[in-house]
Amino acid sequence: MSNTIEVILLGILEGITEFLPISSTGHLLIAEHWLGKRPELFNIFIQSGAVLAVLFIYGNHVKSLFSDWRKKENFDYLSKITLSFGITAAFGVLASKTGFKLPEELAPIAWAVLIGAIAIFLVERYAKTHPGNELVTWRLAVFVGLAQVLAGIFPGTSRSAACILVAMLAGANRPIATEFSFLVGIPTMFAASAYSLLKIKGEIKSLDSSMLFDLGLGFTTSLIVAFLVVKWLLRYIQTHTFIPFAWYRIGLASLLFYYLLK
Numbered sequence: 001m002s003n004t005i006e007v008i009l010l011g012i013l014e015g016i017t018e019f020l021p022i023s024s025t026g027h028l029l030i031a032e033h034w035l036g037k038r039p040e041l042f043n044i045f046i047q048s049g050a051v052l053a054v055l056f057i058y059g060n061h062v063k064s065l066f067s068d069w070r071k072k073e074n075f076d077y078l079s080k081i082t083l084s085f086g087i088t089a090a091f092g093v094l095a096s097k098t099g100f101k102l103p104e105e106l107a108p109i110a111w112a113v114l115i116g117a118i119a120i121f122l123v124e125r126y127a128k129t130h131p132g133n134e135l136v137t138w139r140l141a142v143f144v145g146l147a148q149v150l151a152g153i154f155p156g157t158s159r160s161a162a163c164i165l166v167a168m169l170a171g172a173n174r175p176i177a178t179e180f181s182f183l184v185g186i187p188t189m190f191a192a193s194a195y196s197l198l199k200i201k202g203e204i205k206s207l208d209s210s211m212l213f214d215l216g217l218g219f220t221t222s223l224i225v226a227f228l229v230v231k232w233l234l235r236y237i238q239t240h241t242f243i244p245f246a247w248y249r250i251g252l253a254s255l256l257f258y259y260l261l262k
Helices: 003-016 024-035 040-057 059-067 072-098 104-131 138-153 159-169 174-199 201-205 207-235 243-261
Strands: none
Touching: 003 024, 003 040, 003 207, 024 040, 040 059, 040 104, 040 174, 040 207, 059 072, 059 174, 072 138, 072 174, 104 159, 104 243, 138 159, 138 174, 159 174, 174 207
């Protein structure tokens, strides 16, 4: 398989999985076991492409929040996003200080994928009798911040899944839980990318034309695919549950355990 095709496939994979509740990090780590490990800089660029897609989709909403931030409801919403982001950032700095590194073995990823599926089933069952509302509470903001920490520690958990599920448990309906999760993800993942870039700034200085091409192609592919996927997901959740994603996770976990036990 040519390098260009691999770059496109990884961009597509990131674009599909970043905001669906199926774990982008888990899928990329799995892909690396078959396609080989890519430089950290490449992963940062394709993730940034996916995040930028969400910023495009919510551009008017974000612009409204900041341009009219003095409005009580906007200031309140921004404050809750800041709280969620602050909780995640604080734990992220602590993890960095202690030298924490993400596990790259398939076994913990497989378990996280499976446990995430069970969590979706349980939360959707809860949502049947507790349909939720359009309120974003302070408790919800705290839960989402902690959920991002959990997803950061355990690859395969899925940041979007963890955030959406805890937001639903905190009382939000599915569309509001998804929107808040995605909006919190914008500063969270851009900050994480910026921090990672600072750690590997030496690699940036030594980029050649071939690597620049890979970064640009991966970034663009991820951005386009993520834009289309998130647009679809926002329509889908208006009338559907996340149960199909739970079944997908069970299938993926089964394949991973089969591979590990061979």
